[in-house]
Amino acid sequence: MGSEPGLRLVHAREPADVDVLVGQVALGDSAAFEQLYDEVGSMVYGVARRVVRDPARAEDVTQEVFLDVWRKAPGFDLERGSAKTWIMTIAHRRAVDAVRRNEAQKKYDEHAGVPDEVHHDAADDRLIAAEEHGAVRDCLETLTALQLESVRLAYFNGYTYPEVATLLDKPLPTIKTRMRDGLIRLRDCLETPR
Amino acid sequence: MTADVHTLSGAYALDALSPEEAAEFRSHLEGCAACRDEVRELRRAAALMGAAEAEPPPPELKARVLAAADRTPQQPPRLDLRPRERGAQPRRWRTWVAAAAAAVVVAGGAAVTVDALRDDEPVPTAVEQVFEAEDARTATVETANGGRLTVGVSPSRNEMAVDTSGLPDPGEGRVYQIWAVHGTEMVSAAVLDDVEAGAAMGMPEEDTEVALTVEPAGGSEQPTSAPIVQVDPRDV
Numbered sequence: 029m030g031s032e033p034g035l036r037l038v039h040a041r042e043p044a045d046v047d048v049l050v051g052q053v054a055l056g057d058s059a060a061f062e063q064l065y066d067e068v069g070s071m072v073y074g075v076a077r078r079v080v081r082d083p084a085r086a087e088d089v090t091q092e093v094f095l096d097v098w099r100k101a102p103g104f105d106l107e108r109g110s111a112k113t114w115i116m117t118i119a120h121r122r123a124v125d126a127v128r129r130n131e132a133q134k135k136y137d138e139h140a141g142v143p144d145e146v147h148h149d150a151a152d153d154r155l156i157a158a159e160e161h162g163a164v165r166d167c168l169e170t171l172t173a174l175q176l177e178s179v180r181l182a183y184f185n186g187y188t189y190p191e192v193a194t195l196l197d198k199p200l201p202t203i204k205t206r207m208r209d210g211l212i213r214l215r216d217c218l219e220t221p222r
Numbered sequence: 223m224t225a226d227v228h229t230l231s232g233a234y235a236l237d238a239l240s241p242e243e244a245a246e247f248r249s250h251l252e253g254c255a256a257c258r259d260e261v262r263e264l265r266r267a268a269a270l271m272g273a274a275e276a277e278p279p280p281p282e283l284k285a286r287v288l289a290a291a292d293r294t295p296q297q298p299p300r301l302d303l304r305p306r307e308r309g310a311q312p313r314r315w316r317t318w319v320a321a322a323a324a325a326v327v328v329a330g331g332a333a334v335t336v337d338a339l340r341d342d343e344p345v346p347t348a349v350e351q352v353f354e355a356e357d358a359r360t361a362t363v364e365t366a367n368g369g370r371l372t373v374g375v376s377p378s379r380n381e382m383a384v385d386t387s388g389l390p391d392p393g394e395g396r397v398y399q400i401w402a403v404h405g406t407e408m409v410s411a412a413v414l415d416d417v418e419a420g421a422a423m424g425m426p427e428e429d430t431e432v433a434l435t436v437e438p439a440g441g442s443e444q445p446t447s448a449p450i451v452q453v454d455p456r457d458v
């Protein structure tokens with residue numbers, strides 16, 4: 029593989045707290061691990077809760093995620109992305125795996141009316157406090173209806189893209205593309221200075 | 223795969239591919255820097271979307287998680303190579319071990335299998351990045367136990383890596399351990415749970431060599447046997 033100029037440049041930036049904490053955890057610092065839990069525990073639990081629904085299973089997922097973080101922190105490389113993204117990527121993957129192990133839950137979700145689930149409803153606003161979270165909410169509103177449904181059915185309900193295509197009765201390539209351009213739009217919106 | 227394989231990046235970042243497709247897409251990522259960049263960015267956006275759902279966990283979960291971590295070994299930590307040197311900035315000897323054996327911990331009455339995640343591993347691995355760097359130089363040396371060790375260095379990355387796949391099995395209950403040797407001081411750099419994976423690390427300072435010993439499972443604080451090989455990465 030050739031080198032990729034720019035890809036691995038270390039940017040001169042002040043690491044965010046979570047990055048610093050993960051660096052300390054990498055050295056076996058259990059006090060830093062506790063701080064890290066305080067810092068990102070509600071994000072990890074929140075996404076687990078949203079995806080797996082059941083609170084007890086969300087707790088199990090949260091524990092699995094933090095054990096992964098503890099074990100793998102020594103191998104974490106800031107050049108590949110922020111620690112927070114790393115942790116949330118693990119959290120989502122673990123939550124989706126838990127859902128996919130449980131087909132019964134999926135069927136329940138289908139009958140419970142998934143399409144309602146994918147539209148914003150005011151009740152969900154209980155979660156939104158920080159400015160960044162408001163930004164996500166605002167930016168999600170810039171997605172087309174189909175982009176939003178595709179992204180949310182995959183991310184929050186743990187459906188694969190062929191399952192999303194079936195649920196929304198759309199061709200596979202359309203859903204695949206909407207997931208990508210929906211996320212690109214979200215990314216671009218979030219990166220726009222506000 | 224079809225020509226529009228790149229467009230799977232969104233579904234991949236959302237964990238919406240089947241395990242088979244995800245594996246295929248990961249092979250694609252190894253050769254496609256554009257997709258790697260895109261996946262990184264799209265995952266960040268997805269992570270922010272997930273973070274917006276933050277909800278405080280039940281308070282009792284914290285003690286359970288901390289206790290479980292207490293019982294769980296970490297992958298080998300990065301080490302300060304010369305922590306006792308006065309006036310010098312502590313320098314991190316960064317190591318990455320690409321794969322670790324699965325560990326099972328029992329927590330809250332339930333067995334939780336903690337295995338290597340499929341998705342968050344480096345693509346390509348840190349070891350491969352060193353060996354595949356444009357300015358990579360490699361040297362293969364014989365080891366005292368009849369194996370071969372290949373050392374790669376990349377000045378542009380300021381990193382080195384060892385390919386340990388040519389080493390014989392260390393034997394029941396034994397592991398290979400990598401050491402940084404500076405004068406009479408030897409500091410553990412990594413315990414190799416998986417010889418196929420090798421290890422990558424930051425280029426050590428001058429006068430620091432790299433040695434390999436066979437140690438009891440789990441590794442040792444200090445070597446308990448003579449090195450089977452010792453190399454100066456600057457000679458590679």
Ligand SMILES: [Zn+2]
Pocket residue numbers: 227228250254256257
């Ligand atoms: Zn590509």
